Amino acid sequence: MPKLANGMCSKIRLASAVAVLSGVVACGASNAPSSASSASSNSTAPDASAARQSAAAPKLPEVAPPADQTGGFDGAKAYEHVAKLVSFGPRPPASEGLRRSQEYIMGQLKADGCEVDQDDFHASTPKGDVVMKNIIAKAPGGGQGIILLLTHYDTLSSVANFVGAEDSASSTGMMIEMARQLCGKKGPNSVWMAFLDGEEAFVNWDQDDDHTYGSRELAARMAVSGELKRVKAVILADMIGQYTLKILRQSDSPKWLNDLVWKTAGRLGYQDIFVADSTQTSDDHDPFLARGVPALDIIDLNDYISAGYWHTPQDTMDKVSPRSVAIVGYVILESVDELQKKFR
């Protein structure tokens, strides 16, 4: 993919501490805020206490706001899902932890009345042929249009004892609650929520397309079936639970889609989290962008790298704030509503 070839901020390519530090500069030199500047620009946030002393490091435990303050989105429930997924241990593709995650996700989706599709496929990886599964929950729509929400639910296999609380349980727990919110509703467009396998690299993100196996499978499958033409917008969530969350706009994504989500976040009072700076991240939205579908990534990668937790055994539940998960869920839920109005 061109972005990877250009050495942009691929999600997985940095391995050593030195590389991580240089990667932050390379990926975000033009506009990513330093932890110091982001802290000073954030003085109106309700959690403006010790929690911001170092990026992503929790100092005070937070709770999710009551659901009636976040549009019905139940952050406490979402956080319980995050904890449950982490309790299954490491969740790399084709592992026992992943199998238990699949069972849990599908059980929740079915209990919420979602129509659930399973796509079992084989991915050709540097470690050989690996069986993978995408899970797609579908909320009904009155017309042909599709709003597609994405999260990955696998974890990195190459780091021992890696349970991925932030990467990828935070967005997956959030998406399970999103399905509870949306599966019983019928909007102008269907809302599909895809839980993707195989986002993480097996060996090296930058070699031989060793990444985003699930999203590439989904985009290809939807292109063949003709469903991809019906997709109005794709919103990916990935790494959305940090205490000092800062989501940057994505310069590769359409301006209108960035604007729609950032205006929604601003209207809800979360401009301290959805900040004005831009970055570019290679992630599961790329296969859709590459096929001309408007797609956006909601992610805070740089701060997690700076804090030293990204792709380490320290990516644990204490790094995930129920409040951050709730707020991102609320913003996405309201953004889906804006998309429904835009494409009614």
Ligand SMILES: [Zn+2]
């Ligand atoms: Zn990752």
